[in-house]
Amino acid sequence: MSSHVVSGDQVTSGLDRRTELREFLRSRRARLRPEDVGLPSHGRRRVPGLRREELAQLAGVSYAYYARLEQGYGDTMSVEVLDAVARALRLTEEERGHLIRLAQPDRQSTTQAAPRPQRLRPTLQHLLDTLGVPAYAVDRRMDIVGWNRLAAAVFGDWAQLPPEERNVARLTFLSPEARDRFADPEGVALRVAGVLRMNAGKSPDDSHFSSLIQELSQKSEEFRRLWARHEVSCGTIGESVRIRHPLAGEFDLVHEPMALPGGAPMRLMTYHAEPGSRSEEALRMLASWEMEPLR
Structure with missing residues (x-):
């Protein structure tokens, strides 16, 4: 590889x-x-x-x-x-x-010369659209393969990006606009580097990880420093993430990821606010704003 x-x-x-x-x-x-x-x-x-x-x-x-x-x-x-x-x-x-x-790596793994595009099943996209919280789906390579409008309102409009740039790791380390949405971008970056290392370890023959790690290493000193720490992580589960929104201000969301069954490995990333909190009010305000259709 x-x-x-x-x-x-x-x-x-x-x-x-x-x-x-x-x-x-x-x-x-x-x-x-x-x-x-x-x-x-x-x-x-x-x-x-x-x-x-x-x-x-x-x-x-x-x-x-x-x-x-x-x-x-x-x-x-x-x-x-x-x-x-x-x-x-x-x-x-x-x-x-x-x-x-x-x-003791899996000896049945095979090298993939290029990533196969992942598509979200229409039923899963419908589920995203009906959720009342920010939610998006990622594949094992951390590519964002689907999201709802509230996720776009909170994290940024990914529809405006080329598909190859819709990747959590790439956005975290190479997009100042994406980083600015978090009050603690350094902490987010550390967790993302840990998730990337864990996922790459699970797919040692996936050439997509090779090119992604190479790109981040060449373009981000922060990534090089964090990658050298050899941290591994499955991400934040049930932890609070502070959002710094340009219009709604700062508010806290609780992150709850879950595996999606069937096909290639994917995870549904959901974020919700504590009931009755100022954060819930901020989400309600964002949801009430009219947005142009994302697709």
Whole structure:
């Protein structure tokens, strides 16, 4: 697979699974201090975090065995060993899943030379249109494949963009107008980078991820910095997101994503306001404004 990922301040060619596994493990090990896991700290350390031998001790495996894993060779290791390493590293459930996918990728995956356009079923578009909250649908590549008018009122009119630019990651890092809709664009950017890394790990042979990561790496210093952190995330679930709207001002929406059944993997992203809140009033005001049809 030909793609570009970031390691430190460098952009290297290829979303290489072994490189990803090695850098991910190193980044998780670097965030732990000996005192965090009940180990003595022996003087000054050349690099932050736990040493390899300390991590191996915590996981209950030999140093040579763990070193081989951190070199990117996890194919022959059992899930039990990977779970022990995940516990030693104090990984979240999302991070554990990412580790296992990198260490033992699906051998049935096939390379896709180009993305296949995703279309929303008419019934799903009708569902979006009848929802009384901002909602849109994204595919696994974070392309926005459908939305309702209230989503356009809150986040911007995506109908005015070329289809190839209707991508959550691309908008987050390359569109000042899209970023300005959030009171905390840096926090949103971190979560989006985490979702992109998780999705790319699930589809290691998808060339669309390659070109997207390459584009963002070349055009956004912020993306390069956040990508180097190796965070993984399934996004905000049930969390409040503060919107900064040019007409309605600032208000809070609760994000609730859900998987859509059937066909290629898609997720429905919905945002609602707390009942009786000022945010609900702002949404009601936006909904009451007449807008030109988006299609």
